[in-house]
Amino acid sequence: MPLDVISEAKAHGGTQGVYRHQSRTTDTPMTFAVFTPPQARDGKVPVLWYLSGLTCTHQNAMDKGEFRRAAAEHGVMIVLSDTSPRGPGVPDEADNWQFGSGAGFYVDATQAPYAANYRMYSYVTDELPGYVATHFPADMNRQGIFGHSMGGHGALIAALRNPDAYKSASAFAPIVQPSTADWSRPAFEKYLGRDRATWRPYDATLLIEDGHRFPEFLVDQGTVDPYLDDGLRPQLLKEACDKAGIRLTLNMREGYDHSYNFISTFMDDHIAWHAERLKR
């Protein structure tokens, strides 16, 4: 499958590119961004997957994530996926920011009419990694994953379900129990149907309850995040990790909100944390 280069520019000694390919998983063209650090000139580098939150594309973190300096310093490739399939043939609810376009929730939908395209779990954990491995100097034995909000949820479930694929996982303000949160429960029902047993593989705290394990997580959470109490609820992850013996570093960050002002502030910390684990 060919690589369609949308743009490439030198940044922080490496290359910030935007690419497009035809996805067999979502049956749509998918756009993604890759920052290739300067160290890739000398061989394959670790790759860190960033999953974005509701309403986002690859562009939000590319513009506002402030990740390139640290990625170049540590020699880590950063890949930014889109958050849903998009296009004229893709079923959507244009007025609903919590469902459809921009709101794939990193699940593989099973319900009509969504099942044909909304397969973001397989896209980000399987097809896109395979594609990146083919076209970029990524060392697939050294993968980490992180994300923000809905993308934090995505990173946690990807890690818990694929502990051999990822060596590290972290999140900014993740949705830790999407199957019970107001802003995700309706989407889960439309994508996955009413049988809640089918939701459990897409819910970090329930995956842990069901025996899935990952060595450790790093989570940063702003204390003035407007979604903290209803949507995010990091204490549920803390309880699940404590019970399961999973090491969770949960940093409550005084005065920070849910925006990229928060994310960019702690981006360096997360990249350094991943880099340390990816180089072991």
Place this chain on the structure above:
Amino acid sequence: MPLDVISEAKAHGGTQGVYRHQSRTTDTPMTFAVFTPPQARDGKVPVLWYLSGLTCTHQNAMDKGEFRRAAAEHGVMIVLSDTSPRGPGVPDEADNWQFGSGAGFYVDATQAPYAANYRMYSYVTDELPGYVATHFPADMNRQGIFGHSMGGHGALIAALRNPDAYKSASAFAPIVQPSTADWSRPAFEKYLGRDRATWRPYDATLLIEDGHRFPEFLVDQGTVDPYLDDGLRPQLLKEACDKAGIRLTLNMREGYDHSYNFISTFMDDHIAWHAERLKR
């Protein structure tokens, strides 16, 4: 004149805010952004003015400039101005990105119908500093100025005409001789009229030729910038500075373009350079 707070969020330990006020200079509401570093809790801090390029508002550098980490580290306030007056009553050429809205060129227009609003030189060197001094913890005895492209031009002329107001001045890919560059000459004629003698106070190389001085400049320029040869021409600034005995550090950056990928890469260097001079 009251301060209208559009948004404020904690970022990198400080506050990233967006504000609006009614400008008596441009006779329009003007929006600007301020990053107040954490050190401002303990007293006034040096202030560094950033002037943006063609088509930009305060938003471009706020999103993509990657300046907050270094500004917080060095304790420097960063103010991002708009690049032109805007609004329903402001004369404009909507299809022309090199004139009118987004293209104020940091001149005080003298020609009808532009003279009533397009007074960005006085706005950024006089009214906005006075306003910021009143409403923010800015030490006005320690001001620096920098900018990109059209805003690099703005920073150079502001410094050369006000060497006592600014202690430091730098630029990313500045338009060093706007009165002869293809993309600025038509705007100069519309704003200032046909008498080219009136253009000289808005042209860095001609200001130097006319005896204006500033201690030193730092300029970074990408080598694959598509505007390098026709629009920017840093060698003209080099020649003028050499002749005048002005110290110019001109860094030609291999492989970098004209975008924020370039600017953000060298943002840390510029802020550190200014901070050193602002704290002397």
